[in-house]
Amino acid sequence: MTAHNIVDLDDPNTWPASLADRIDELADEVPAHLDTARDLNNQVGHLAEYDSEIRTLLAGRLLRTYHVTRLLDHEIDHVRTRGLLAVTEGRLAERADRALKAGVITEAERAALRASTALTHEKPFIAQLRLGKVCVISSRQPLADSWPVSFLTYWGGEVQQFGPAWESVDYDHVRRLGRPSVVVAAIDVTCPAACVPGRELLFDFIGTRLGLDGNGVTFHYTADIPGEQIVDIWRPGHPEYDQHLHFPQA
Template identity: 35%
Template sequence: MATLIADEVIDVSAPETWPGPLASNLAELDRHVPHDDHPADLAIPQEGREAVKSALLGQHLLARHFTRLMPHEFDSIRSAGLQLPSQGFFDGRLDRAEALGYISQTVAQVLKDSTIFAAESQVRGDRNFVCLTIGPVLEEDAGAVSELLGTWGGEAIYFAAGARDHAQLLRTLGEPAVVQVALPPECVSRSRFFPAIENVLLGRMRGLPGAYGDVLSREAVRPYAIVAIRRLQ
């Protein structure tokens, strides 16, 4: 982890962390892109988008993963990082919760049978990514992450039909936490950003509210990229 911290890590919320080429490209966009109150709607030309993406090559990006964790899961993330979701991953998570007495065997099986990966006929779309955020989403719009912080298991479990009868139990398990990661360059280049990262950055430069977004990482976040895990009260 010491080597990673020594590198530059870009924090969308802190312009002082933006490297020179990135700051210069954004300043150029600031001079020419028409005003809009909403970062997602900023009409950035394609060449401007490409210039920002080029300036991000080789850079680490600070991102956050909002979740709810049982005590043993803090150490699991420190040792294994953030894994790509799969049926096997959630089966293991539920097995561990059952073994430690947090849930019954019956509840564990119901939840296994109804995750979004088990219920393929009910859920469409690609779900094989780690969900992260950039920017001050918790500070500006806590409601956007309230379900992630308030219900154990993540969307793959608590959105499943079988979880409805156990919603109250899932809200009592674990505690809210945020995992800070320095997303490595190979993850940044393969991730999907909503809205586009250049819109988020330009919105932050202009001081617009709502300059934050979702990141869908196609890569698992390895342990060396975990910066901190913080409990939230």
């Protein structure tokens, strides 16, 4: 992976010429009165049929994406070497085991972690929807919203902290383990693993070209994102992280 083959949705200067030209053609069909990229689905929904074409134009390149989380120091090294791993019950258990080995939790806290995941406490059909995926977003724009704060504040993410154990103040320090982190990962959007429920990727490219707000789709990536596709990890003190003044600093 090299910088020249990474496409940044927010920066048209990184788009291959064939993609930029096609997006310009499709953008010409968009009414002038739209305020956000979210309106594109309703106003020019017929353009969704070109999403696979747009993805094909990205063949041989990787799309820059963002995963918002909270990581211990040894987890930073793990992400850099092994990448972002799709959720499984075994990997959730391994994460608790590594935290115990690092001396940041007790045996009792590891037991609570193993017994408190969404896979245990949510309805089975909902829990199954979380398995085998890594969630990343396609644009920096959603990082300006309020939702990233909880992911940056609480260790373990939305899959880990479920069940009665997390309602006790005794586990406050476990919830606040690690440091807030934004993992920048480059993904292949031409492969079947790059699922985008709800809105097609091409609308974000059109939205960027037209200068609209509201860009950013969530990929439910149904495979591991390997370490060689980790571009950067932002933490407090990193200029990209610190420009988001609402992000927690610890």
